[in-house]
Amino acid sequence: MLINQDFAQSEPKSPAKRKLELVGNADQRTDKISNPSDFNKSVKLLQATIVKIEGAYAPATIRAYRTDFNDFIHFCHDRNANGLPAEPNLVVQYICELTNSGRSSASIRRALCGLSAIHKLNRFDDPTKDPDVALEMRRMHRKLGRSSSQAGSINADTLEKMLLATDDSIRGIRDRAILLVAYDTLCRRSELVSLQIKDVKFSIKNGVESSSILLRKSKTDQDSTGKWLHLGQRAHLAIVSWMNYLSEKQEYLIVGIDRVGRISDRNLGSGQVNRIYKRIARNAGLDELVIQGISGHSMRVGAAQDLLKSGASMPIIMQRGRWSKTDTVMRYLEHSYCTV
Numbered sequence: 001m002l003i004n005q006d007f008a009q010s011e012p013k014s015p016a017k018r019k020l021e022l023v024g025n026a027d028q029r030t031d032k033i034s035n036p037s038d039f040n041k042s043v044k045l046l047q048a049t050i051v052k053i054e055g056a057y058a059p060a061t062i063r064a065y066r067t068d069f070n071d072f073i074h075f076c077h078d079r080n081a082n083g084l085p086a087e088p089n090l091v092v093q094y095i096c097e098l099t100n101s102g103r104s105s106a107s108i109r110r111a112l113c114g115l116s117a118i119h120k121l122n123r124f125d126d127p128t129k130d131p132d133v134a135l136e137m138r139r140m141h142r143k144l145g146r147s148s149s150q151a152g153s154i155n156a157d158t159l160e161k162m163l164l165a166t167d168d169s170i171r172g173i174r175d176r177a178i179l180l181v182a183y184d185t186l187c188r189r190s191e192l193v194s195l196q197i198k199d200v201k202f203s204i205k206n207g208v209e210s211s212s213i214l215l216r217k218s219k220t221d222q223d224s225t226g227k228w229l230h231l232g233q234r235a236h237l238a239i240v241s242w243m244n245y246l247s248e249k250q251e252y253l254i255v256g257i258d259r260v261g262r263i264s265d266r267n268l269g270s271g272q273v274n275r276i277y278k279r280i281a282r283n284a285g286l287d288e289l290v291i292q293g294i295s296g297h298s299m300r301v302g303a304a305q306d307l308l309k310s311g312a313s314m315p316i317i318m319q320r321g322r323w324s325k326t327d328t329v330m331r332y333l334e335h336s337y338c339t340v
Contacts, residue, residue, distance in 0.1 A: 039077045042084040046070060049121050058219065060190065060270070068111040069118050085119060088130035095136045105144040112137070152293025153302035154277065158286070159183055162277075165284035170245055170261050175280055177242040178254060178273070180235035181213075182299040186321040187229075189273040189296030191218050195253040197246060200239065201228075211236040213253075218322050227322070270296060 050066050057065075073083035075097065076090050083090075091112075098108045116128040127133065154162070162179060166172040182192055199214035212230045231239065239253070245263065246255075252267035268276075274296040281291045300321065307317050314326065 038082050039073070042073045042077075042082060043070070045084050045122065046073065046118065049118055053121065058190075064110060065114040065118060068114040072111070072115060084122070085124035086115070086127050088127040088133050091115065091127045091130070091133050092136045095133070095140055099140045099143060105141055105146055108140060108144075109137075152290060152295070152298050153305050154183070154294065154298040155302035156183075156306050158281075158302065159299075161284045161286065162280045165280055170263070171257050173238075173241050173245065174254075174257060175276060177235075177238040178276060179280070179299070180238045181231065181253075182273075183303050184231050184235045185213070185215070185229040186300045186303045187215070188219060188300060189270040191215055192273060193252070193254050193268045193270050197243065197250055197253050200243070200253065208233075209236070211239060213239075 046066070046069055050062060053062060053065075069084075072086070072094055075094055076083035076086060079090070079093070081087065081090050095108065095112070098111065103111075112128050112133075116126050119126050119128075159179060163176060166175045166179075178192070181187070181195070185192075187195075194216065195213055196216070199216065201212050201214070203210055203212070210231065210233065212228045215227050215229055218227070243253075246253075247263075250263075250265065254268050255266065256264035256268050256272070258264070274294065277294050277296070277298060278291050281294055304317055304321055307320060312320075317323075318326070
């Protein structure tokens with residue numbers, strides 16, 4: 001069961017085991033570092049860079065830069081070399097190690113993008129532009145390929161099965177609100193967990209109550225102009241039922257619940273959305289291969305594919321999903337008739 005992880009924003013599944021592993025790795029690395037001052041200098045420079053770019057990049061991008069470059073710094077110092085600035089031959093060796101470590105090509109490209117960005121932000125020469133690095137990236141792509149796996153879609157049919165798997169407990173009521181709001185709004189997982197209770201607006205027209213919710217900021221709205229997202233009747237009713245359990249001091253709409261049913265005062269981490277979807281899918285009895293393909297964006301993918309099947313035009317789909325590039329939408333829709 002994964003329900004005990006609702007509070008875990010980004011915690012490892014086994015904290016004790018992870019701690020021992022990190023301590024062991026740290027001890028091994030320290031033995032190999034010949035110049036601790038260079039190591040500390042690189043780490044401090046990375047930390048200063050992360051602070052400098054705070055607010056200029058998305059939180060997920062900053063987190064990826066920090067994680068990937070910190071790993072690269074340790075890799076370099078394990079080989080008695082400086083990580084920031086780095087020499088191109090170290091980047092080549094790093095790509096080789098990542099290629100053989102089981103990382104995907106997309107993950108390696110992300111790591112290289114981070115290396116390039118951190119060097120440029122510190123006005124160092126960019127080692128990733130070296131011809132030898134380009135050659136090694138070509139070798140990596142020939143070995144691993146360039147394609148990345150598309151998130152499995154949760155379309156209308158699958159959504160119905162998952163809704164039937166929720167019960168009338170407080171967790172079930174919360175889960176129904178997550179599923180229906182995510183499907184109606186096509187929210188990215190980071191957008192979904194950022195929704196606030198004060199931004200829910202109720203209205204009555206022709207005797208029928210409905211609701212909308214303000215998305216304050218999104219990936220394609222860096223200026224935070226905001227956008228009102230309109231909910232269908234089922235999503236409206238699900239929100240009303242869920243909000244009855246939230247206190248007046250509650251800020252966020254999508255929050256965690258612990259094992260004994262206590263509601264957290266903090267919003268969920270975006271990584272929790274994926275785990276909640278998979279837990280509900282298992283309760284619904286979906287095939288395990290299908291469940292493995294579910295990600296935090298699966299509801300967004302499925303809703304976009306359903307819009308296409310219903311005859312919606314590309315501009316309408318892009319507007320509903322807040323996409324700015326046509327090719328991005330096409331990646332979501334290329335398997336539009338493959339249901340999950």
